[in-house]
Amino acid sequence: MNDSALTTPTPSSLPVLSVEHFQKRYGDTVAVRDLSLSVEAGDIYGFIGHNGAGKTTLIRSIVGAQAIDGGRIRICGHDVARKPLQAKSALAYVPDNPDVYEFMTGMQYLTFMADIFRVPDDERTRRIGELAERLELTDALGDTVGTYSHGMRQKLVLIGALIHEPRLLVLDEPFVGLDPVASHELKAILHELAARGGAVFFSSHVLEVVEKLCNKVAIIRGGELLTSGTTEQVRGDSSLEDVFLELVEKEA
Numbered sequence: 673m674n675d676s677a678l679t680t681p682t683p684s685s686l687p688v689l690s691v692e693h694f695q696k697r698y699g700d701t702v703a704v705r706d707l708s709l710s711v712e713a714g715d716i717y718g719f720i721g722h723n724g725a726g727k728t729t730l731i732r733s734i735v736g737a738q739a740i741d742g743g744r745i746r747i748c749g750h751d752v753a754r755k756p757l758q759a760k761s762a763l764a765y766v767p768d769n770p771d772v773y774e775f776m777t778g779m780q781y782l783t784f785m786a787d788i789f790r791v792p793d794d795e796r797t798r799r800i801g802e803l804a805e806r807l808e809l810t811d812a813l814g815d816t817v818g819t820y821s822h823g824m825r826q827k828l829v830l831i832g833a834l835i836h837e838p839r840l841l842v843l844d845e846p847f848v849g850l851d852p853v854a855s856h857e858l859k860a861i862l863h864e865l866a867a868r869g870g871a872v873f874f875s876s877h878v879l880e881v882v883e884k885l886c887n888k889v890a891i892i893r894g895g896e897l898l899t900s901g902t903t904e905q906v907r908g909d910s911s912l913e914d915v916f917l918e919l920v921e922k923e924a
């Protein structure tokens with residue numbers, strides 16, 4: 673891929689993602705309280721927590737899919753509440769449930785995504801060709817999405833997310849449902865994006881993957897951040913699984 677094609681130039685002093693004192697309520701229930709973290713260019717950042725901990729809640733607010741009740745979230749310096757278009761142009765989001773218009777063919781969906789982000793014809797053709805080949809989706813691009821399996825939809829959404837070379841790629845449970853080849857390719861794609869000066873932020877329950885793939889991690893429980901930092905700092909001499917279980921049990 674083209675190294676110079678990442679959207680929205682970011683001065684190196686600005687984090688790619690900055691979350692400050694984030695808070696989100698659903699009715700009277702506080703789902704996430706006073707959460708702060710920062711993702712820098714080059715980071716692959718893993719966000720881990722038990723079911724209902726608040727991972728999707730934060731992710732949906734980062735990508736502008738739901739309002740924020742307190743605090744501030746900025747993407748490449750753009751406040752997601754005040755500058756939503758600038759913030760969104762710098763990011764891409766792969767949700768845990770890949771809902772795609774079923775009547776479109778895979779290629780129509782990717783063209784639609786490329787149109788939204790105004791990706792020039794030659795770039796979109798090159799990226800779709802390369803990514804579809806790597807994720808083994810080329811032969812299915814002419815079929816309607818309604819005929820796709822869950823994993824095929826995930827791959828399609830991933831290609832659509834990468835089509836404008838986002839600065840920040842946000843993924844919710846990206847490895848669930850992917851076959852081993854796709855999972856391997858996804859890890860390589862995330863490494864490449866980070867190496868080009870982008871950043872990745874994803875939630876996962878698969879601690880072994882987070883431990884191997886991520887240079888930074890955060891652990892959330894009951895809507896509160898328990899710890900965050902480099903994977904080495906958080907893990908210490910133990911495994912990430914041991915640290916996670918110990919922290920979660922201690923706080924329970």
Ligand SMILES: Nc1ncnc2c1ncn2[C@@H]1O[C@H](COP(=O)(O)OP(=O)(O)OP(=O)(O)O)[C@@H](O)[C@H]1O
Pocket residue numbers: 698703721722723724725726727728729730
């Ligand atoms: N739309 C909603 N309305 C009311 N409560 C919600 C809503 N969405 C989430 N919650 C609550 O907020 C809390 C955090 O949920 P969230 O989906 O963010 O957790 P999660 O860490 O992503 O969980 P999982 O690993 O199961 O996907 C939970 O207590 C959940 O019940």
